[in-house]
Amino acid sequence: MQTLHVDLGHSRYPIDIGPGLLGDAGLLDARIPGRDLLIVSNVTVAPLYLERLRRSLPGRRVGECILPDGESHKTLATAGTIFDALVAQRQNRDATLVALGGGVVGDLGGFAAACYQRGIACVQVPTTLLAQVDSSVGGKTGVNHPGGKNLIGAFHQPAAVIADTDTLTTLPDRELRAGLAEIVKYGCICDAGLFDWLEINLPRLLARDPAALTHAIAASCRLKASVVARDERESNVRAILNFGHTFGHAIEAATAYTSYLHGEAVAIGMLIAADLSARLGLIDREAAARLRALLERAGLPVAAPAIGADRARTLMQMDKKVRAGALRLVLLDALGNAVVTADYDESALTATLTEYFA
Amino acid sequence: MQTLHVDLGHSRYPIDIGPGLLGDAGLLDARIPGRDLLIVSNVTVAPLYLERLRRSLPGRRVGECILPDGESHKTLATAGTIFDALVAQRQNRDATLVALGGGVVGDLGGFAAACYQRGIACVQVPTTLLAQVDSSVGGKTGVNHPGGKNLIGAFHQPAAVIADTDTLTTLPDRELRAGLAEIVKYGCICDAGLFDWLEINLPRLLARDPAALTHAIAASCRLKASVVARDERESNVRAILNFGHTFGHAIEAATAYTSYLHGEAVAIGMLIAADLSARLGLIDREAAARLRALLERAGLPVAAPAIGADRARTLMQMDKKVRAGALRLVLLDALGNAVVTADYDESALTATLTEYFA
Numbered sequence: 001m002q003t004l005h006v007d008l009g010h011s012r013y014p015i016d017i018g019p020g021l022l023g024d025a026g027l028l029d030a031r032i033p034g035r036d037l038l039i040v041s042n043v044t045v046a047p048l049y050l051e052r053l054r055r056s057l058p059g060r061r062v063g064e065c066i067l068p069d070g071e072s073h074k075t076l077a078t079a080g081t082i083f084d085a086l087v088a089q090r091q092n093r094d095a096t097l098v099a100l101g102g103g104v105v106g107d108l109g110g111f112a113a114a115c116y117q118r119g120i121a122c123v124q125v126p127t128t129l130l131a132q133v134d135s136s137v138g139g140k141t142g143v144n145h146p147g148g149k150n151l152i153g154a155f156h157q158p159a160a161v162i163a164d165t166d167t168l169t170t171l172p173d174r175e176l177r178a179g180l181a182e183i184v185k186y187g188c189i190c191d192a193g194l195f196d197w198l199e200i201n202l203p204r205l206l207a208r209d210p211a212a213l214t215h216a217i218a219a220s221c222r223l224k225a226s227v228v229a230r231d232e233r234e235s236n237v238r239a240i241l242n243f244g245h246t247f248g249h250a251i252e253a254a255t256a257y258t259s260y261l262h263g264e265a266v267a268i269g270m271l272i273a274a275d276l277s278a279r280l281g282l283i284d285r286e287a288a289a290r291l292r293a294l295l296e297r298a299g300l301p302v303a304a305p306a307i308g309a310d311r312a313r314t315l316m317q318m319d320k321k322v323r324a325g326a327l328r329l330v331l332l333d334a335l336g337n338a339v340v341t342a343d344y345d346e347s348a349l350t351a352t353l354t355e356y357f358a
Numbered sequence: 359m360q361t362l363h364v365d366l367g368h369s370r371y372p373i374d375i376g377p378g379l380l381g382d383a384g385l386l387d388a389r390i391p392g393r394d395l396l397i398v399s400n401v402t403v404a405p406l407y408l409e410r411l412r413r414s415l416p417g418r419r420v421g422e423c424i425l426p427d428g429e430s431h432k433t434l435a436t437a438g439t440i441f442d443a444l445v446a447q448r449q450n451r452d453a454t455l456v457a458l459g460g461g462v463v464g465d466l467g468g469f470a471a472a473c474y475q476r477g478i479a480c481v482q483v484p485t486t487l488l489a490q491v492d493s494s495v496g497g498k499t500g501v502n503h504p505g506g507k508n509l510i511g512a513f514h515q516p517a518a519v520i521a522d523t524d525t526l527t528t529l530p531d532r533e534l535r536a537g538l539a540e541i542v543k544y545g546c547i548c549d550a551g552l553f554d555w556l557e558i559n560l561p562r563l564l565a566r567d568p569a570a571l572t573h574a575i576a577a578s579c580r581l582k583a584s585v586v587a588r589d590e591r592e593s594n595v596r597a598i599l600n601f602g603h604t605f606g607h608a609i610e611a612a613t614a615y616t617s618y619l620h621g622e623a624v625a626i627g628m629l630i631a632a633d634l635s636a637r638l639g640l641i642d643r644e645a646a647a648r649l650r651a652l653l654e655r656a657g658l659p660v661a662a663p664a665i666g667a668d669r670a671r672t673l674m675q676m677d678k679k680v681r682a683g684a685l686r687l688v689l690l691d692a693l694g695n696a697v698v699t700a701d702y703d704e705s706a707l708t709a710t711l712t713e714y715f716a
Contacts, residue, residue: 076438083434087505090675115473118500118511119591142476147445153476154512233477317448 002218006137006225008232011157015137015221017214021164022049022125025056031160032123034096036061038089040082040109041100042069045127048170053100053125063089067105071257074104074144076152082112096121096159102128102175103135103262107150110141114156121159127167129179129213130263133186133220136161138228138241144257148318149249155233163221165213177299178263180205181244183216184294185270186223189240192336194219199290202297240338243330244270247304247356250315254307267300272356277331279348287335309353359385360576364495364583366590369515373495373579375572379522380407380483383414389518390481392454394419396447398440398467399458400427403485406528411458411483421447425463429615432462432502434510440470454479454517460486460533461493461620465508468499472514479517485525487537487571488621491544491578494519496586496599502615506676507607513591521579523571535657536621538563539602541574542652543628544581547598550694552577557648560655598696601688602628605662605714608673612665625658630714635689637706645693667711 001018014031021027037060041050046066054062065085067078086095097120099109106124113122124136142153168176180202187195197219198205204212224241231238248269252260260268274288295302304312316327326342329349333339359376372389379385395418399408404424412420423443425436444453455478457467464482471480482494500511526534538560545553555577556563562570582599589596606627610618618626632646653660662670674685684700687707691697 076434076441080434083503083510087503087509087676115500115510115512117509118498118513140476142473145441145445151445151475152441152473154473155476318445318450 002214004218004221004225006157007229008157013158013160015161015163015225017132017163017165017217017221019164019166019210021162022052022166023056025058028056028162031162032057032096032098033121033159034094036091036095037063037098038086038091038095039064039098039100040067040105040112042067042105044069045101045105049100049127049167053098063091067108071104071144071252071262074108074257076143079108079112079115079143082108083116086112086116091116091120093117093120096123098123098125100125100127101131102126103131106131106136107141107153108143110139110156110158111143111153114141114154119156122156124158124161126161126163128171128175129168129217130175130182132163132165132217133179134182134224136163137221137224139232148253148315149257151318163217165210165217168208168213173299175261176206176208178261180298181263181267181270181295181300183220184291184298185243185266186220188270188274188291188332188335189243189330189338190223190227190336191219192334194223195294195335199294202294206298236340239328239340240330243332243338244273246316246319246327246329247272247312249319250312251304251307253315253318254311255305259305260301264301267295268302268304268356271295271302272304272352273329273331275355276329276344276348276352277333279352280331280344282331282333282339283335287332290335304356307357309350309357312353312357360572362576362579362583364515365587366515371516371518373519373521373583375490375521375523375575375579377522377524377568379520380410380524381414383416386411386414386520389520390415390454390456391479391517392452394421394449394453395456396421396423396444396449396453397456397458398423398425398463398470400425400463402427403459403463407458407485407525411456421449425466427462429462429502429610429620432466432615434501437466437470437473437501440466441474444470444474449474449478451475451478454481456481456483458483458485459489460484461489464489464494465499465511466501468497468514468516469501469511472499472512477514480514482516482519484519484521486529486533487526487575488533488540490521490523490575491537492540492582494521495579495582497590506611506673507615509676521575523568523575526566526571531657533619534564534566536619538656539621539625539628539653539658541578542649542656543601543624544578546628546649546690546693547601547688547696548581548585548694549577550692552581553652553693557652560652564656594698597686597698598688601690601696602631604674604677604685604687605630605670607677608670609662609665611673611676612669613663617663618659622659625653626660626662626714629653629660630662630710631687631689633713634687634702634706634710635691637710638689638702640689640691640697641693645690648693662714665715667708667715670711670715
């Protein structure tokens with residue numbers, strides 16, 4: 001097991017990564033505060049892991065709230081069902097919400113915990129690669145709105161993150177690949193060495209080699225924790241974590257969150273951002289080609305849906321990174337270094353959008 | 359005009375109190391950040407004051423969202439309509455939400471601002487006495503759940519509070535009296551001098567004497583700001599602001615938020631809390647009688663609905679002040695000093711609940 005720490009000054013929490021954690025009653029006892037717990041999970045994950053988790057929580061009053069599966073359910077209405085469960089179980093301010101599942105469960109559970117009684121503790125127990133390397137860490141929670149992704153939410157840091165790598169054994173291939181997209185992202189934005197490592201070790205990750213997965217997850221969490229520690233509320237540097245996301249969110253919104261997994265949309269979004277970076281002369285075409293090759297080898301989609309450049313731009317305009325009407329983009333000036341800028345040639349953006357979305 | 363400041367370290371904001379503020383374009387320009395605004399109001403207040411406010415905001419892009427009136431609309435669904443308006447108007451993270459109305463508009467608007475894009479600026483423009491002396495200050499926002507009041511919410515400090523006392527001229531008598539209940543509360547919990555002043559000056563307040571109102575509002579805001587500065591997240595001392603509220607919330611929930619104004623329920627709740635304080639020997643019966651006399655002179659209800667002691671206790675158990683299963687109560691040990699305790703004689707509580715709710 002590896003244990004990292006996210007240190008934000010006002011809050012500090014551990015991230016445990018390794019096999020067998022759901023069965024480790026001692027660890028869970030130390031990591032999960034409170035006598036009263038509500039486990040939030042979904043219809044896919046609960047049958048696989050809920051009992052294992054419950055058995056490791058002796059002496060707690062454990063309620064549960066099982067949600068439907070899928071990004072299309074990441075809505076205010078679904079958050080409402082979690083509130084209903086918390087109220088029905090008479091959970092109080094000292095209760096802890098435990099989010100057992102992927103990114104949707106984590107985002108919904110975290111948001112419900114942020115709002116219930118103006119904030120109760122939340123422990124993230126991510127069971128997908130994407131959630132383990134990204135969404136469970138950093139305190140961003142929220143739900144989608146038909147007008148855009150994660151438009152409603154809160155910053156609410158978890159009390160702990162417990163990433164049991166055993167849960168990845170039941171992860172569908174497609175979701176594994178979607179999680180790899182976020183790991184590739186960390187390589188692109190801030191760790192050229194990780195990118196190189198991924199080019200060499202991708203077959204091990206696809207084969208679910210436990211040591212390779214643990215290495216990649218820990219590296220990703222370490223990078224994310226470092227960025228979040230510098231800028232919890234995304235005033236500046238944290239925005240680099242959204243590399244590929246502005247385009248990816250437009251793709252997800254245009255397809256009603258049903259056609260692409262988040263990581264798949266991000267994969268395409270990263271390619272679009274890299275294409276624009278190349279058009280602007282920030283990186284060379286060879287760097288963009290390396291990224292495309294890696295994503296293709298990972299079995300991720302590399303073509304955007306034909307929604308039209310105008311529609312894509314309209315959806316992008318709802319991005320949370322818009323400031324004073326100007327759309328800030330996360331671009332690369334090297335494979336391993338991201339820049340955030342609102343100062344780019346609009347015609348290059350138009351050319352990129354036309355190439356990908358027309 | 360009086361200007362106070364709430365200083366929380368991480369955030370500092372002004373409270374302006376006085377006549378004519380809605381027409382003071384210079385003040386509003388200084389106090390309301392952002393180019394893009396969404397004014398949230400309701401069907402009662404908007405026809406009276408929205409245009410006055412709009413005319414004082416030259417050069418801004420001003421959208422609006424007009425809600426139905428009343429506590430029964432303080433729901434997650436109504437918050438959803440504010441999110442819809444923000445999205446429909448393509449408001450971004452640098453937009454400011456301006457809440458123009460009473461406590462319900464302020465709580466809803468503040469909550470929507472807290473959650474939209476994980477937090478945009480909110481300026482509170484309270485138009486009721488209750489909102490001016492209480493709910494607009496301190497950053498508590500939220501909505502009700504059928505299971506209890508304000509069970510879903512966020513701490514989100516406003517960027518500014520602008521209390522135009524002219525708006526009180528159109529306030530129905532019943533709402534004026536409900537606002538007085540919260541002013542009486544400040545006297546009870548932390549300012550014996552204010553309580554004495556109220557006993558003398560109540561007729562001036564009921565007659566809407568502008569100077570008396572401004573004095574009472576400023577005194578209340580100063581006391582609240584001082585308490586909030588010491589304990590923003592209600593870890594300890596802030597709980598005294600809930601004097602009368604645990605009982606009052608039970609009354610409101612039992613009557614579906616339709617029979618009593620919040621201040622009316624708090625008035626009854628304060629009497630119940632004072633009765634219990636007297637039973638426990640913390641204050642003498644004469645102090646409780648002084649409180650009753652003042653509330654009666656203010657035209658506030660002093661009898662609780664006959665919902666039964668058991669139902670009252672069940673509803674109280676959903677109070678956010680419950681910790682580890684124990685209900686903490688805000689009691690008085692003097693007229694002018696509140697104490698928060700979970701250490702009280704249960705039989706005294708039962709006797710009080712039976713007397714008031716049976």
